[in-house]
Amino acid sequence: MIIDLIAREILDCRGNPTVEVELFCDNNKSYIASVPSGASTGSREALELRDGDERYHGKGVLKAVKNVNEIIKPAIINKKVNVLDIDNIMIKLDGTENKSKLGANATLAVSLAVLKAAADYDNKELWKYLSTSKATLPIPMMNVINGGAHADSGLAIQEFMIVPVVSKFKERLRAGSEIFHTLKTLLKKDGYHVAVGDEGGFAPSLKSSDEALRYIVKAIEQSGYVPGKDVFIALDVAASEVYNKDTNTYRIDSRLMTPRELLKYYSELVDKYPIISIEDPFYENDFDSFKIMTSVLGNKIMLVGDDFFVTNSKCLQKGIDMNAGNAIIIKANQIGTVSETIETLILAKKNNYIPIISHRSGETEDTFISDFAVGLCIPYIKTGSLSRGERISKYNQLLRIEEKLEKL
Ligand code: PGA
Numbered sequence: 481m482i483i484d485l486i487a488r489e490i491l492d493c494r495g496n497p498t499v500e501v502e503l504f505c506d507n508n509k510s511y512i513a514s515v516p517s518g519a520s521t522g523s524r525e526a527l528e529l530r531d532g533d534e535r536y537h538g539k540g541v542l543k544a545v546k547n548v549n550e551i552i553k554p555a556i557i558n559k560k561v562n563v564l565d566i567d568n569i570m571i572k573l574d575g576t577e578n579k580s581k582l583g584a585n586a587t588l589a590v591s592l593a594v595l596k597a598a599a600d601y602d603n604k605e606l607w608k609y610l611s612t613s614k615a616t617l618p619i620p621m622m623n624v625i626n627g628g629a630h631a632d633s634g635l636a637i638q639e640f641m642i643v644p645v646v647s648k649f650k651e652r653l654r655a656g657s658e659i660f661h662t663l664k665t666l667l668k669k670d671g672y673h674v675a676v677g678d679e680g681g682f683a684p685s686l687k688s689s690d691e692a693l694r695y696i697v698k699a700i701e702q703s704g705y706v707p708g709k710d711v712f713i714a715l716d717v718a719a720s721e722v723y724n725k726d727t728n729t730y731r732i733d734s735r736l737m738t739p740r741e742l743l744k745y746y747s748e749l750v751d752k753y754p755i756i757s758i759e760d761p762f763y764e765n766d767f768d769s770f771k772i773m774t775s776v777l778g779n780k781i782m783l784v785g786d787d788f789f790v791t792n793s794k795c796l797q798k799g800i801d802m803n804a805g806n807a808i809i810i811k812a813n814q815i816g817t818v819s820e821t822i823e824t825l826i827l828a829k830k831n832n833y834i835p836i837i838s839h840r841s842g843e844t845e846d847t848f849i850s851d852f853a854v855g856l857c858i859p860y861i862k863t864g865s866l867s868r869g870e871r872i873s874k875y876n877q878l879l880r881i882e883e884k885l886e887k888l
């Protein structure tokens with residue numbers, strides 16, 4: 481039973497406020513959960529409630545904290561530790577389509593804390609509690625070059641990821657780390673800066689996406705791996721950020737492209753490089769271009785909806801009905817509760833959309849996505865590059881889980 485809870489304002493990895501909840505239960509234990517925050521957010525995401533006053537440049541979350549302490553708390557005190565029940569109470573209390581009354585940062589922090597408590601009441605670790613029959617380790621998509629809204633590299637594409645598919649998770653992590661460090665050496669040798677962006681990847685001021693891709697392929701090879709066999713490449717264009725509504729064009733590096741030209745550009749990249757996945761290739765409302773791209777490239781690569789679907793089953797259903805995309809990013813804070821996150825995940829799996837669980841660019845030290853990946857058998861995880869503690873903590877949790885699974 482829940483006997484008390486307290487919400488507090490903590491900081492995320494960018495030094496911006498976010499919500500943490502500590503839940504106290506009748507087993508004399510407490511459970512802590514915190515929520516991440518995005519920089520290139522989709523407009524259909526659930527609302528992240530921020531104060532908008534003079535504190536923290538308007539980014540304070542004291543309203544969300546107050547909503548937990550004064551509205552949610554009285555409604556769930558003395559209730560059983562049951563995620564579905566507690567989520568339903570909060571969804572009703574909120575009563576809006578996008579959690580705009582309570583804030584998705586308020587509801588998710590509570591939902592996650594309840595989930596952690598429920599696992600412990602069952603005497604299980606979170607990943608084990610979430611798993612029905614089997615548990616699998618995900619393939620990481622590691623964001624080694626940062627552009628777009630995550631860095632001032634000048635690169636238009638937000639994320640250039642390496643995807644090691646070698647057999648064990650610990651070997652995937654090793655490959656990622658080795659390639660990351662080789663890449664650093666290569667960039668440094670050519671006089672580029674090797675300071676890292678928000679997700680721990682390098683942010684060199686390269687001239688084009690092509691150049692970034694060439695460096696990555698070289699780094700894979702020089703680390704002793706075979707591109708297109710051991711290690712693939714994935715892109716997150718986050719195209720809403722480079723879209724001009726007035727001209728219906730996209731600025732990719734120095735080129736301005738129509739949707740049709742952009743599709744041709746993607747096809748050329750896919751022919752030239754070992755790319756297995758492109759995320760948000762068009763701006764969030766251009767489902768038509770996303771659909772055309774799926775008919776052209778959908779049997780070759782993953783076409784991933786992030787801002788398109790925002791972990792919302794209704795938005796995903798639109799994609800399913802239109803045949804737009806074949807994969808989906810799962811971010812719990814886009815929808816605001818654990819139950820609704822799992823509902824979208826189930827819908828995706830049922831319709832053969834490949835799920836990819838994901839961090840946000842503003843993260844905390846909470847590693848729940850690692851447990852979700854394993855317990856819910858999510859085949860891919862995006863949790864950044866091979867640096868910065870808030871990214872590495874997710875990888876380290878996956879190492880611990882793999883070790884335990886091997887002993888079973
Ligand atoms: P965000 O970016 O967390 O800054 O929104 C991540 C992504 O677009 O996948």
Ligand code: ZN
Pocket residue numbers: 716718759760786787809
């Ligand atoms: Zn994205």
